[in-house]
Amino acid sequence: MNKNNEDFSNCPLPIDSSSFITLAHGGGGKLTHQLIEKLFRPAFNNSELETQHDGAVINIPSEKLALTTDSYVVRPLIFPGGNIGSLAVNGTVNDLAMCGAQPLYLTAAFILEEGLPMELLWTIVQAMKRSADHAGVKIITGDTKVVDKGKGDGIFINTSGVGVIEHSLKIHPKSIQPGDVVLLSGDIGRHGIAIMAAREGLGFQDQVESDCAAVSHLVQNLINAGIEIHCMRDLTRGGLATALIEMAQTSAVSINIIESEIPVREDVKGACEILGLDPFYVANEGRFVVFVKADHAKYAMEVMRKDELGSQASIIGTVMEAPKETVILKTQIGTSRILDMLSGEQLPRIC
Amino acid sequence: MNKNNEDFSNCPLPIDSSSFITLAHGGGGKLTHQLIEKLFRPAFNNSELETQHDGAVINIPSEKLALTTDSYVVRPLIFPGGNIGSLAVNGTVNDLAMCGAQPLYLTAAFILEEGLPMELLWTIVQAMKRSADHAGVKIITGDTKVVDKGKGDGIFINTSGVGVIEHSLKIHPKSIQPGDVVLLSGDIGRHGIAIMAAREGLGFQDQVESDCAAVSHLVQNLINAGIEIHCMRDLTRGGLATALIEMAQTSAVSINIIESEIPVREDVKGACEILGLDPFYVANEGRFVVFVKADHAKYAMEVMRKDELGSQASIIGTVMEAPKETVILKTQIGTSRILDMLSGEQLPRIC
Numbered sequence: 001m002n003k004n005n006e007d008f009s010n011c012p013l014p015i016d017s018s019s020f021i022t023l024a025h026g027g028g029g030k031l032t033h034q035l036i037e038k039l040f041r042p043a044f045n046n047s048e049l050e051t052q053h054d055g056a057v058i059n060i061p062s063e064k065l066a067l068t069t070d071s072y073v074v075r076p077l078i079f080p081g082g083n084i085g086s087l088a089v090n091g092t093v094n095d096l097a098m099c100g101a102q103p104l105y106l107t108a109a110f111i112l113e114e115g116l117p118m119e120l121l122w123t124i125v126q127a128m129k130r131s132a133d134h135a136g137v138k139i140i141t142g143d144t145k146v147v148d149k150g151k152g153d154g155i156f157i158n159t160s161g162v163g164v165i166e167h168s169l170k171i172h173p174k175s176i177q178p179g180d181v182v183l184l185s186g187d188i189g190r191h192g193i194a195i196m197a198a199r200e201g202l203g204f205q206d207q208v209e210s211d212c213a214a215v216s217h218l219v220q221n222l223i224n225a226g227i228e229i230h231c232m233r234d235l236t237r238g239g240l241a242t243a244l245i246e247m248a249q250t251s252a253v254s255i256n257i258i259e260s261e262i263p264v265r266e267d268v269k270g271a272c273e274i275l276g277l278d279p280f281y282v283a284n285e286g287r288f289v290v291f292v293k294a295d296h297a298k299y300a301m302e303v304m305r306k307d308e309l310g311s312q313a314s315i316i317g318t319v320m321e322a323p324k325e326t327v328i329l330k331t332q333i334g335t336s337r338i339l340d341m342l343s344g345e346q347l348p349r350i351c
Numbered sequence: 352m353n354k355n356n357e358d359f360s361n362c363p364l365p366i367d368s369s370s371f372i373t374l375a376h377g378g379g380g381k382l383t384h385q386l387i388e389k390l391f392r393p394a395f396n397n398s399e400l401e402t403q404h405d406g407a408v409i410n411i412p413s414e415k416l417a418l419t420t421d422s423y424v425v426r427p428l429i430f431p432g433g434n435i436g437s438l439a440v441n442g443t444v445n446d447l448a449m450c451g452a453q454p455l456y457l458t459a460a461f462i463l464e465e466g467l468p469m470e471l472l473w474t475i476v477q478a479m480k481r482s483a484d485h486a487g488v489k490i491i492t493g494d495t496k497v498v499d500k501g502k503g504d505g506i507f508i509n510t511s512g513v514g515v516i517e518h519s520l521k522i523h524p525k526s527i528q529p530g531d532v533v534l535l536s537g538d539i540g541r542h543g544i545a546i547m548a549a550r551e552g553l554g555f556q557d558q559v560e561s562d563c564a565a566v567s568h569l570v571q572n573l574i575n576a577g578i579e580i581h582c583m584r585d586l587t588r589g590g591l592a593t594a595l596i597e598m599a600q601t602s603a604v605s606i607n608i609i610e611s612e613i614p615v616r617e618d619v620k621g622a623c624e625i626l627g628l629d630p631f632y633v634a635n636e637g638r639f640v641v642f643v644k645a646d647h648a649k650y651a652m653e654v655m656r657k658d659e660l661g662s663q664a665s666i667i668g669t670v671m672e673a674p675k676e677t678v679i680l681k682t683q684i685g686t687s688r689i690l691d692m693l694s695g696e697q698l699p700r701i702c
Contacts, residue, residue: 026700028588028634029693033597052524052601054446054585055419057516060411068406069458069511073496095405107420109509111462145424147700151504160420160458160511165408173403234405237379246384250403283379342380349377349498 013038019118026146066101081210085127101163113152135214173250181297187263192282213286257317364389370469377497417452432561436478452514464503486565524601532648538614543633564637608668
């Protein structure tokens with residue numbers, strides 16, 4: 001056991017604090033094979049996992065699929081509430097869920113920097129396995145590359161995902177219509193603040209944990225309940241505001257939201273004030289908005305609240321015809337302001 | 352037109368030699384949107400391309416699919432015969448082909464380093480589009496991340512691929528049997544030497560071009576001709592020798608190959624001698640071996656030779672029962688030697 005109380009004795013590749021990734025681990029020779037067979041394969045252990053062939057062969061019981069990809073470059077690699085491994089699984093699972101798909105399979109491709117501690121890699125791949133199990137997906141094929149020291153940043157992970165779509169809903173920004181009601185699955189701003197606090201070593205890092213989680217079962221519950229979903233979006237880079245602005249632009253509608261209905265934890269509010277950030281633009285990793293037919297909104301909220309992840313779900317606004325491509329926030333003091341897309345980013349490398 | 356005679360005027364995002372990637376291009380705000388809508392979307396232009404949603408929805412007319420992923424970290428980014436973009440498409444197309452799948456869709460995820468020249472990015476994504484068109488695949492969804500200067504190496508690309516399997520062959524190392532015949536699709540060693548020459552600025556870099564190419568149509572021709580294929584493998588990292596050793600180990604057979612039947616160009620031989628490399632271990636990006644039922648071998652060779660990419664296809668050996676897990680090379684001077692897996696790598700970062 002090391003100082004973080006993590007157990008490394010369960011890794012079939014003998015590793016200790018003096019084991020590091022070398023360029024030779026990416027060369028395709030003996031060391032690459034050892035890494036695959038004694039670290040990745042045992043970590044991701046499942047019957048479909050194909051490490052001896054160029055890809056995996058799968059049987060999919062549906063013709064309609066969703067396909068998605070994301071590379072994760074978060075810094076630091078470990079943060080309160082998760083690490084780059086859990087983020088890489090949950091983020092891609094959530095992208096599939098936002099398409100209305102049931103996530104089934106993931107690929108995992110690693111770009112390792114020479115000198116990465118082997119214990120850290122084992123910690124990360126174990127988190128990936130736990131997150132995959134929790135979300136009900138299987139990691140079935142992968143890739144490992146190693147880059148020279150100073151040409152990477154510890155580890156970058158790409159996960160791509162395949163899911164099946166087994167309903168007839170058309171879930172897309174273009175399906176959003178005037179009259180639709182907007183629901184938010186929970187409080188916002190935690191992931192970005194947790195990352196920022198961990199990165200900068202700020203004092204409040206123990207209070208704010210990332211919301212990093214898979215929301216696919218919450219989405220499946222909505223679909224199974226017969227809710228007419230028009231669109232969904234997870235609130236990652238750019239946060240709630242950017243997601244809503246994007247959707248207002250694509251669907252050429254006006255989205256009107258009410259500040260008082262949007263939960264932001266007090267500690268997140270405090271951290272945002274200190275850091276000069278607007279929580280509406282701060283990234284989340286386990287939160288999403290869903291646009292539904294107006295008379296389904298209340299039932300949708302009830303369905304979401306039955307699940308722990310959606311216990312704070314709320315109706316935050318409605319869709320109007322005009323002014324087109326605009327998001328209007330009704331503030332707590334009763335005024336209205338237009339939310340605009342930021343030029344760059346508040347926080348770099350949060351996912 | 353710039354000094355390489357590349358035309359940048361066709362990029363809808365106004366770019367010139369003073370345009371560079373900034374951290375803000377990865378932040379999810381206006382600059383990210385501009386990059387996606389005015390560079391990636393026009394480059395990959397196709398009807399399925401989904402840039403306004405979290406993933407792409409596709410209809411697949413078969414239940415049996417192959418899924419594969421690869422990250423590309425090749426250095427230098429541009430080399431004789433290709434660049435990281437063409438490599439990223441061809442490499443993943445070939446991995447699908449090696450599973451016996453017809454490649455259909457790719458995802459593309461970019462990790463860009465702050466300071467990457469925009470012209471270079473446009474050159475690379477145009478090469479991806481050309482390679483995708485040539486191989487008959489569509490790039491349908493993607494992701495862009497930006498890392499701080501000094502935390503990446505210009506650009507890393509992940510491509511994941513989906514293909515359909517529409518035959519009943521069991522193409523897998525475990526299907527290899529004693530008596531099988533081994534065919535090689537062409538000369539070996541060019542990709543690794545081209546990369547090495549370009550990287551080190553060696554004098555012979557104009558002579559040796561990478562063999563980087565998609566071999567999926569060659570594979571499809573073999574399947575359509577009714578050849579009983581037992582296994583295939585493209586000869587990337589570790590080259591011909593490593594691929595054969597891996598397959599001998601997985602299938603617990605002996606693979607016997609004849610040096611005089613394996614084409615190596617004179618310039619590649621010369622470069623290998625100067626660099627102290629063994630061409631059998633040097634990477635290729637458009638070459639593969641195929642294991643077939645013995646009495647199908649000659650016809651398979653004829654089918655391959657009808658295509659330009661397979662014009663030098665040859666029968667290079669046979670599979671024997673023992674000694675198990677061993678690759679034996681019969682040399683040109685009549686002796687035999689066992690090929691062993693290298694511990695690390697001859698050439699780092701060739702793909």
